[in-house]
Amino acid sequence: MFTTMENTNTATLKQLWRTTFADSFSDRPRLQRALKENDVFFTIQNDILNITFYVVNEAQQQWIQIKIQDDLVEQFKRLSGVESIEFKVLSENDHPF
Secondary structure, rough: OOHHHHOOHHHHHHHHHHHHHHOOOOOOHHHHHHHHHHOOEEEEEEEEEEEEEEOOOOOHHHHHHHHHHHHHHHHHHHHHHHOOOEEEEEEHHHHOO
């Protein structure tokens, strides 16, 4: 989808996250719903796409970090064409607003 970070639009990435990416986890409906509804922020720094994804509680945060974080990153890389991704999942308790 994106060939260089210069033409990467964070609004387009967010749309991809909420639709195609979330729908690729339809076999896990709670995860799919979280991907569609929870806050996610994208920033680009030094040609690295930084993704910060907020979940409802620390149990969800730990489950994602332990069980599926690598799968999430690899799937998003595949769908977006972005090679360098730094991914953080945080509890809403850590949300700045």
